Amino acid sequence: xxxxxxxxxxxxxxxxxxxxxxxxxxxxxxxxxxxxxxxxxxxxxxxxxxxxxxxxxxxxxxxxxxxxxxxxxxxxxxxxxxxxxxxxxxxxxxxxxxxxxxxxxxxxxxxxxxxxxxxxxxxxxxxxxxxxxxxxxxxxxxxxxxxxxxxxxxxxxxxxxxxxxxxxxxxxxxxxxxxxxxxxxxxxxxxxxxxxxxxxxxxxxxxxxxxxxxxxxxxxxxxxxxxxxxxxxxxxxxxxxxxxxxxxxxxxxxxxxxxxxxxxxxxxxxxxxxxxxxxxxxxxxxxxxxxxxxxxxxxxxxxxxxxxxxxxxxxxxxxxxxxxxxxxxxxxxxxxxxxxxxxxxxx
Amino acid sequence: xxxxxxxxxxxxxxxxxxxxxxxxxxxxxxxxxxxxxxxxxxxxxxxxxxxxxxxxxxxxxxxxxxxxxxxxxxxxxxxxxxxxxxxxxxxxxxxxxxxxxxxxxxxxxxxxxxxxxxxxxxxxxxxxxxxxxxxxxxxxxxxxxxxxxxxxxxxxxxxxxxxxxxxxxxxxxxxxxxxxxxxxxxxxxxxxxxxxxxxxxxxxxxxxxxxxxxxxxxxxxxxxxxxxxxxxxxxxxxxxxxxxxxxxxxxxxxxxxxxxxx
Amino acid sequence: xxxxxxxxxxxxxxxxxxxxxxxxxxxxxxxxxxxxxxxxxxxxxxxxxxxxxxxxxxxxxxxxxxxxxxxxxxxxxxxxxxxxxxxxxxxxxxxxxxxxxxxxxxxxxxxxxxxxxxxxxxxxxxxxxxxxxxxxxxxxxxxxxxxxxxxxxxxxxxxxxxxxxxxxxxxxxxxxxxxxxxxxxxxxxxxxxxxxxxxxxxxxxxxxxxxxxxxxxxxxxxxxxxxxxxxxxxxxxxxxxxxxxxxxxxxxxxxxxxxxxxxxxxxxxxxxxxxxxxxxxxxxxxxxxxxxxxxxxxxxxxxxxxxxxxxxxxxxxxxxxxxxxxxxxxxxxxxxxxxxxxxx
Numbered sequence: 001x002x003x004x005x006x007x008x009x010x011x012x013x014x015x016x017x018x019x020x021x022x023x024x025x026x027x028x029x030x031x032x033x034x035x036x037x038x039x040x041x042x043x044x045x046x047x048x049x050x051x052x053x054x055x056x057x058x059x060x061x062x063x064x065x066x067x068x069x070x071x072x073x074x075x076x077x078x079x080x081x082x083x084x085x086x087x088x089x090x091x092x093x094x095x096x097x098x099x100x101x102x103x104x105x106x107x108x109x110x111x112x113x114x115x116x117x118x119x120x121x122x123x124x125x126x127x128x129x130x131x132x133x134x135x136x137x138x139x140x141x142x143x144x145x146x147x148x149x150x151x152x153x154x155x156x157x158x159x160x161x162x163x164x165x166x167x168x169x170x171x172x173x174x175x176x177x178x179x180x181x182x183x184x185x186x187x188x189x190x191x192x193x194x195x196x197x198x199x200x201x202x203x204x205x206x207x208x209x210x211x212x213x214x215x216x217x218x219x220x221x222x223x224x225x226x227x228x229x230x231x232x233x234x235x236x237x238x239x240x241x242x243x244x245x246x247x248x249x250x251x252x253x254x255x256x257x258x259x260x261x262x263x264x265x266x267x268x269x270x271x272x273x274x275x276x277x278x279x280x281x282x283x284x285x286x287x288x289x290x291x292x293x294x295x296x297x298x299x300x301x302x303x304x305x306x307x308x309x310x311x312x313x314x315x316x317x318x319x320x321x322x323x324x325x326x327x328x329x330x331x332x333x334x335x336x337x338x339x340x341x342x343x344x345x346x347x
Numbered sequence: 348x349x350x351x352x353x354x355x356x357x358x359x360x361x362x363x364x365x366x367x368x369x370x371x372x373x374x375x376x377x378x379x380x381x382x383x384x385x386x387x388x389x390x391x392x393x394x395x396x397x398x399x400x401x402x403x404x405x406x407x408x409x410x411x412x413x414x415x416x417x418x419x420x421x422x423x424x425x426x427x428x429x430x431x432x433x434x435x436x437x438x439x440x441x442x443x444x445x446x447x448x449x450x451x452x453x454x455x456x457x458x459x460x461x462x463x464x465x466x467x468x469x470x471x472x473x474x475x476x477x478x479x480x481x482x483x484x485x486x487x488x489x490x491x492x493x494x495x496x497x498x499x500x501x502x503x504x505x506x507x508x509x510x511x512x513x514x515x516x517x518x519x520x521x522x523x524x525x526x527x528x529x530x531x532x533x534x535x536x537x538x539x540x541x542x543x544x545x546x547x548x549x550x551x552x553x554x555x556x557x558x559x560x561x562x563x564x565x566x567x568x569x570x571x572x573x574x575x576x577x578x579x580x581x582x583x584x585x586x587x588x589x590x591x592x593x594x595x596x597x598x599x600x601x602x603x604x605x606x607x608x609x
Numbered sequence: 610x611x612x613x614x615x616x617x618x619x620x621x622x623x624x625x626x627x628x629x630x631x632x633x634x635x636x637x638x639x640x641x642x643x644x645x646x647x648x649x650x651x652x653x654x655x656x657x658x659x660x661x662x663x664x665x666x667x668x669x670x671x672x673x674x675x676x677x678x679x680x681x682x683x684x685x686x687x688x689x690x691x692x693x694x695x696x697x698x699x700x701x702x703x704x705x706x707x708x709x710x711x712x713x714x715x716x717x718x719x720x721x722x723x724x725x726x727x728x729x730x731x732x733x734x735x736x737x738x739x740x741x742x743x744x745x746x747x748x749x750x751x752x753x754x755x756x757x758x759x760x761x762x763x764x765x766x767x768x769x770x771x772x773x774x775x776x777x778x779x780x781x782x783x784x785x786x787x788x789x790x791x792x793x794x795x796x797x798x799x800x801x802x803x804x805x806x807x808x809x810x811x812x813x814x815x816x817x818x819x820x821x822x823x824x825x826x827x828x829x830x831x832x833x834x835x836x837x838x839x840x841x842x843x844x845x846x847x848x849x850x851x852x853x854x855x856x857x858x859x860x861x862x863x864x865x866x867x868x869x870x871x872x873x874x875x876x877x878x879x880x881x882x883x884x885x886x887x888x889x890x891x892x893x894x895x896x897x898x899x900x901x902x903x904x905x906x907x908x909x910x911x912x913x914x915x916x917x918x919x920x921x922x923x924x925x926x927x928x929x930x931x932x933x934x935x936x937x938x939x940x941x942x943x944x945x946x947x948x949x950x951x952x953x
Binding site for chain 1: 770882883
């Protein structure tokens with residue numbers, strides 16, 4: 001891959017051309033999709049109307065744009081970016097293209113907690129609605145995700161953290177969580193099951209500013225941190241012996257990067273549910289487009305955001321007025337594209 | 348002629364590495380291919396061992412096209428050891444060597460007394476009998492390399508292709524491996540083709556040297572005839588003195604420096 | 610040490626391997642006995658034996674012959690199939706995360722089943738299973754075909770794994786959409802998803818039997834080739850192994866085994882993910898032993914989990930998938946922690 005040096009005074013960076021172009025193009029596409037997301041809905045607006053509605057509180061569309069469409073579009077993009085970044089980190093550390101936050105117990109832990117909340121509270125108690133749905137579910141998801149991650153981490157830690165052992169422990173813990181989730185789905189009322197399924201699939205329906213803020217904060221803090229860690233992550237790809245030889249403080253960098261990945265996935269999942277496949281597919285798509293050996297972090301995040309924003313557009317408008325959970329569309333949209341990329345690379 | 352490349356063109360995808368090359372390997376000889384990095388010597392060896400299908404031309408084993416022969420039949424006659432092979436973690440030396448018997452085994456004949464004898468012989472010959480139960484990843488580089496050669500020996504072929512069997516080894520272990528090769532050649536008159544980097548060792552242990560550059564054979568023949576100061580300049584861009592090896596009498600290369608441009 | 614001195618060591622190893630094999634067979638035998646005698650209505654062993662050999666139409670006889678026997682048979686078949694398929698899958702992909710449903714088998718079955726419910730109004734379990742099996746086979750063939758395109762010598766493991774994951778995600782998306790829109794499909798799907806071998810009946814056992822037997826035969830035939838492949842493609846080719854053929858046979862075996870099991874018992878493919886990690890320390894890297902060990906261990910585990918599921922939550926039952934995960938996974942994690950994991 002072509003890289004050129006960028007030097008300012010005594011500082012120097014390596015800028016990778018293809019990755020940079022990819023990131024910029026992705027951001028452009030993301031802007032386009034967000035604009036479309038703001039325009040289309042029950043009431044279609046022109047771009048000029050959207051702009052007017054945004055800045056003029058007296059405008060009839062102000063509420064729709066500022067309170068409904070903008071926060072939802074932002075939640076989608078941010079959550080997609082956070083999940084993809086988390087996936088890129090985990091795939092680099094596990095040195096395994098099949099790894100995703102599921103391996104760290106985050107998304108599965110969150111799913112169990114939420115399904116338990118929805119199914120066990122049951123329709124008899126008014127079901128999952130009102131305050132419970134607005135505050136309780138994200139809180140449950142966050143708690144479940146963190147508990148899941150701590151479980152995996154604690155069980156995998158043994159005089160240091162071995163990437164391979166982490167993956168194996170992750171498989172075991174994920175199996176427990178997933179099957180408990182399946183079981184919970186069978187004991188509840190079929191209506192509650194349906195509601196829980198929507199959440200497990202990942203949905204952006206009715207997401208407001210309260211969903212935007214936590215993800216935005218997490219990204220604002222963690223993106224710079226993880227980017228600083230990129231170089232040690234590149235070194236982590238080699239075997240443990242090589243890593244130490246390259247002068248990376250292995251356990252510390254690995255622990256910090258995993259911690260960042262956990263937080264990103266947990267916050268994202270709390271906001272929108274475990275949106276399927278983004279964390280796994282976006283890094284793989286990014287590394288194929290950027291033609292580099294391991295998932296590029298920033299490009300992965302941008303591609304995750306694009307994938308989620310695009311999927312949400314389709315989820316909202318394709319079967320209007322019926323709305324699909326966005327996670328269903330990310331899988332149906334992202335999978336063929338990834339297959340296309342794999343296919344192209346084989347020729 | 349045991350093994351022959353007739354007008355082969357070799358490459359990976361779009362990239363052609365070797366073009367229209369001819370090479371013959373005589374029965375019962377040790378042939379060593381030398382050449383600078385990227386000259387196509389490993390590619391040629393892979394093609395001779397039918398690991399790589401030629402884009403043009405053909406490889407003949409005992410006069411028959413190797414790609415038309417059943418691959419299992421080929422494996423009973425010809426053993427290939429690729430460069431830096433990897434084994435699954437925890438595999439023991441005995442297990443690795445036993446896997447060399449693969450081409451002789453079928454579902455109704457999984458472990459015959461022939462297999463057992465061949466594995467024992469191969470371990471003995473390479474001096475690994477005492478290490479048979481040790482996992483491969485606990486061995487030193489030299490021992491590991493001997494284990495892989497032992498696997499190729501257990502295959503029981505009289506034709507062996509070795510791709511840089513001495514990589515990563517210190518000088519003592521390099522000599523050890525090459526002495527093993529010589530012993531195999533002398534005792535059982537096996538035909539051996541190998542790729543080597545060290546010119547002096549190549550000259551000492553080969554009956555025939557093949558020098559390659561940019562996918563072409565530049566010279567082939569007795570080491571005395573091939574390893575000349577002119578050839579070193581032409582093939583390796585190296586200015587060197589060639590003197591008789593005080594031990595073996597074979598040519599000994601003493602480098603002076605990179606080729607001086609006139 | 611001379612050539613003849615190596616031989617006793619090899620004999621030792623073989624004896625140890627047969628010993629492990631015997632131990633696993635005994636465990637499976639015990640599990641079968643427990644599965645036939647224990648349940649909502651416990652039947653003493655002599656009565657159970659009489660029911661099998663000389664039935665007289667008593668209540669016990671009916672329980673055992675029409676309920677317990679098919680249930681046990683299905684458990685043995687599915688456990689064998691999933692354990693074997695898991696060992697093959699991880700061997701071919703050299704990836705510890707590979708479960709036998711990786712090639713789209715599980716999600717193919719799920720999608721075909723829910724589609725048959727909404728499109729054709731399929732009602733009986735028997736009908737679902739045919740659809741599930743067809744879906745599993747189609748998805749797997751599709752993934753393999755995707756991996757085949759372009760490259761020579763067959764698809765690489767990484768391509769296969771990624772293509773399989775992508776196809777699975779795609780099908781899962783479609784399945785989710787269907788079950789969210791159709792309550793009846795959801796009701797069937799959620800129970801299928803939890804995985805169970807209860808109330809399947811003898812006809813289901815006969816239905817999946819040929820597929821699983823064929824899969825097991827192919828799997829065992831595949832093991833020497835897999836051993837050669839584990840030394841790298843070049844070495845394998847040098848040993849006279851046809852790489853593309855070996856992979857194709859392996860994929861076919863995995864598809865038959867997993868497809869038949871998940872169609873009949875639900876999303877239990879994770880059994881195949883865990884079991885080989887449990888048996889690998891016993892067998893080492895030799896697939897000729899790892900594969901049968903995994904099959905026997907898978908069957909014994911599945912049956913034991915099913916028996917436990919019958920008794921822990923009376924009067925109801927816990928689905929076998931849930932019990933397996935709750936018991937098998939902690940055991941698995943403990944093992945991973947205790948030993949240095951055996952890498953692929």
